[in-house]
Amino acid sequence: MAVGFVTAPALVGGWFLPVRAALIAGVILSGTLALLWALANRPSTIVVLALAAGLTVALTVRGRPAPAVTAVLAVAALGGEAAAVAVTAGLERPDHLLAVLAVALATAPVAARLAARTDSAVPAAVEFAGYGMAALVLLLSADVPGRLSFELAVTGAAALGVGLRADRRRSAPAVGVALLIAASWLWLALADVHAPEAYSLSLAVAALVFGHLRRGRFAEEGLGSWPVYGPGLAVGLLPSLWALFLDGYWLRPLLLGVAALVVTVLGVRLRLQCPLVLGGGVLVLVAGHELAPTVVQVLGLLPRWVPLAAAGVLLLALGATYEQRLRDARRLHGALRRLG
Numbered sequence: 001m002a003v004g005f006v007t008a009p010a011l012v013g014g015w016f017l018p019v020r021a022a023l024i025a026g027v028i029l030s031g032t033l034a035l036l037w038a039l040a041n042r043p044s045t046i047v048v049l050a051l052a053a054g055l056t057v058a059l060t061v062r063g064r065p066a067p068a069v070t071a072v073l074a075v076a077a078l079g080g081e082a083a084a085v086a087v088t089a090g091l092e093r094p095d096h097l098l099a100v101l102a103v104a105l106a107t108a109p110v111a112a113r114l115a116a117r118t119d120s121a122v123p124a125a126v127e128f129a130g131y132g133m134a135a136l137v138l139l140l141s142a143d144v145p146g147r148l149s150f151e152l153a154v155t156g157a158a159a160l161g162v163g164l165r166a167d168r169r170r171s172a173p174a175v176g177v178a179l180l181i182a183a184s185w186l187w188l189a190l191a192d193v194h195a196p197e198a199y200s201l202s203l204a205v206a207a208l209v210f211g212h213l214r215r216g217r218f219a220e221e222g223l224g225s226w227p228v229y230g231p232g233l234a235v236g237l238l239p240s241l242w243a244l245f246l247d248g249y250w251l252r253p254l255l256l257g258v259a260a261l262v263v264t265v266l267g268v269r270l271r272l273q274c275p276l277v278l279g280g281g282v283l284v285l286v287a288g289h290e291l292a293p294t295v296v297q298v299l300g301l302l303p304r305w306v307p308l309a310a311a312g313v314l315l316l317a318l319g320a321t322y323e324q325r326l327r328d329a330r331r332l333h334g335a336l337r338r339l340g
Contacts, residue, residue, distance in 0.1 A: 045084045053077035060122060068125040075129035079103045094147040097137045101151055104133035105158045112165055145190055152183035177206045196239040197252075204236030225274035225339070233263060233278045241282055244289060257286045273339035 056074035060067045082099040091099075107130025115123035134155055141148040156179030163172035181202050188198050211228040240256045260283040267276030 042084065042088045046081065046088060049077050049081040049084055053081055063120075068121040071122045071125040072129040075103070075107055075126060075133065079133050094141065094144050097141055098147070098151070101134060101137045101154070104130045104137060105155065106130070107133075108158060108162050112162075115167075145186055149183045149186040149190065152179050152186065156180035156183060174210065177210075181206060196243050200235050200239045204232045207232030207235055225272040229272065229274045230278070233275060237263070237278060237282045241285060244286065253286050253290055257283060257290075260286060267339075271339050273337075276339065 053074055056070045056077055059070040060074055079100045082103045083096045086096040086099040107126050111123045111127035111130070114126060138148065138151055138155065141151055156176045159172050159176030159179060161176075162168050163176060165172070184202055185199055208229060211232055215223050215228045237256070237260065240252060240259075244252055244256060260279045263275045263279030264283055265279075266272070267274070267279055
């Protein structure tokens with residue numbers, strides 16, 4: 001009966017389809033039927049998946065009939081074999097997924113070795129089948145946040161390793177960093193950390209590094225400092241500034257003021273407009289936030305006519321020196337425009 005289920009699909013398909021397509025359809029259908037029968041018994045599942053993996057690997061190596069398709073089926077069979085062995089060994093469900101993730105991540109170096117030896121579609125098929133399996137594992141781990149954080153970190157580190165390949169240097173490092181940041185955010189959420197700096201600093205550092213690398217790679221285009229450093233500095237400074245006006249914790253204004261001062265000095269030294277403007281603006285707001293209570297207290301002790309008189313004297317001074325102030329503002333604007 002089993003032989004009939006194996007040969008019948010190929011014979012029927014061969015009547016209506018080309019020989020190669022019929023063979024592929026027969027192998028897939030017969031393998032699916034055999035696997036469905038074997039699922040009722042764990043040892044049978046292991047044996048059937050092992051045979052399926054061996055058959056698809058052999059077909060892929062021989063290059064017949066469709067090596068890219070058989071390569072994807074081989075990766076799927078190996079992932080299923082890892083899960084079946086983990087279940088038979090008595091491991092819990094998160095460990096099953098971790099075993100499958102190990103198979104998925106192992107496809108990256110295998111694909112790299114294959115890409116160095118052949119120009120066929122097999123390496124790409126193996127690699128992207130592994131990516132799909134890893135994404136499925138992460139999706140199925142969503143209900144176990146602690147394990148998901150660990151799997152995100154492992155997958156991110158593997159993506160950084162893939163980024164060492166010359167043909168993956170543009171996309172893989174960004175994906176790896178994103179996965180590592182997501183893992184850290186999830187871990188911080190599980191640890192009940194609410195400080196915005198714990199979440200924003202990692203993203204800010206990543207944005208600054210990628211911006212600096214982008215500026216060096218496209219130096220001939222003359223990228224300004226705003227598209228290069230603006231996103232990273234904004235993510236690093238603005239959430240803390242917002243939290244500063246919501247929370248009176250004494251350490252935040254000190255650290256934020258020091259960071260803004262360092263950014264401002266770097267903007268002046270490197271002649272970059274974005275760090276100078278953002279750092280200086282944040283520094284002024286932090287200073288205003290810290291000095292405002294003292295100023296209000298002092299003004300409350302003075303007679304009411306003193307602030308009005310001081311404001312009038314200030315307006316008279318500005319009006320008398322209006323043209324000089326206007327020239328100074330124009331020179332300042334020109335100096336800022338000349339910065340990178």
